[in-house]
Amino acid sequence: MPQLLFVYDIFGSSFNSSSNYIFPALALKKLIWMQISMFILGEDKTVPLLEASNLSLRHHLLRLTARFIPRYERCTCNECEVFSGMFGNTFWHENITPTMHQWLNKQSSTRLPMSAFPHLRKICNSGFIVDSNGCSSYLIHPERMALPTLYISGGRSLLVTPQTSFLAHKYMKLHQPGFRHERVVVEGFGHSDLLIGEESHKKVFPHILSHIRLAEQGEIHTKRNQCSKEALDWEADQLYDGSFGQCGTC
Numbered sequence: 432m433p434q435l436l437f438v439y440d441i442f443g444s445s446f447n448s449s450s451n452y453i454f455p456a457l458a459l460k461k462l463i464w465m466q467i468s469m470f471i472l473g474e475d476k477t478v479p480l481l482e483a484s485n486l487s488l489r490h491h492l493l494r495l496t497a498r499f500i501p502r503y504e505r506c507t508c509n510e511c512e513v514f515s516g517m518f519g520n521t522f523w524h525e526n527i528t529p530t531m532h533q534w535l536n537k538q539s540s541t542r543l544p545m546s547a548f549p550h551l552r553k554i555c556n557s558g559f560i561v562d563s564n565g566c567s568s569y570l571i572h573p574e575r576m577a578l579p580t581l582y583i584s585g586g587r588s589l590l591v592t593p594q595t596s597f598l599a600h601k602y603m604k605l606h607q608p609g610f611r612h613e614r615v616v617v618e619g620f621g622h623s624d625l626l627i628g629e630e631s632h633k634k635v636f637p638h639i640l641s642h643i644r645l646a647e648q649g650e651i652h653t654k655r656n657q658c659s660k661e662a663l664d665w666e667a668d669q670l671y672d673g674s675f676g677q678c679g680t681c
């Protein structure tokens with residue numbers, strides 16, 4: 432069984448002047464919102480989402496404010512409204528069953544830990560993954576990711592756009608050409624509905640299974656741990672200004 436990296440998130444998220452098409456327009460409001468919410472939150476960064484919870488004044492204020500934040504879809508469920516106000520819609524409602532919706536809001540995600548949001552903001556502002564200090568300590572080491580990868584994006588964009596997986600896929604093909612790297616954009620899906628959708632087992636999971644199968648076969652014949660010439664030139668790519676090594680603080 433080969434190691435398998437399965438990514439559908441912000442590996443290559445970008446939100447800077449040169450490539451701001453990667454995040455939907457709502458992202459800018461979100462970034463500002465993150466700053467405001469951190470200010471409101473103060474010390475305790477974990478927000479209870481359940482209606483019945485005993486709330487501190489700060490948490491109460493934050494939940495109230497969250498309801499006014501624009502988002503793609505509104506919902507009749509209070510917990511869902513607060514979550515998507517703070518984080519953004521993560522799925523298209525029509526793609527998940529009422530049972531799943533109920534479970535998510537009343538059992539699974541009853542608290543929203545927001546302490547990672549400042550880190551997330553740094554990633555979004557940089558346009559690629561950085562550590563919590565804002566330093567590029569991951570993408571400068573492609574040799575550490577010697578493994579097959581599969582990228583799955585939703586074609587009906589939500590939260591992040593398919594451009595993120597496009598960049599991640601390209602990065603891995605160039606830096607780890609000895610492994611199988613595939614990318615799929617599944618029409619009609621947004622973000623987390625790719626994994627929890629009613630139709631996921633028909634429209635998404637087969638891609639994962641086939642990738643595992645082919646990666647297992649392919650690894651025997653093609654495994655090698657070296658960068659191609661093309662890979663070394665990758666930083667000259669038009670989508671990037673070659674600034675992966677730069678960091679304001681280190």
Ligand SMILES: [Zn+2]
Nearest residue numbers: 439440622623
């Ligand atoms: Zn996600």
Ligand SMILES: [Zn+2]
Nearest residue numbers: 506507508511
């Ligand atoms: Zn909902």
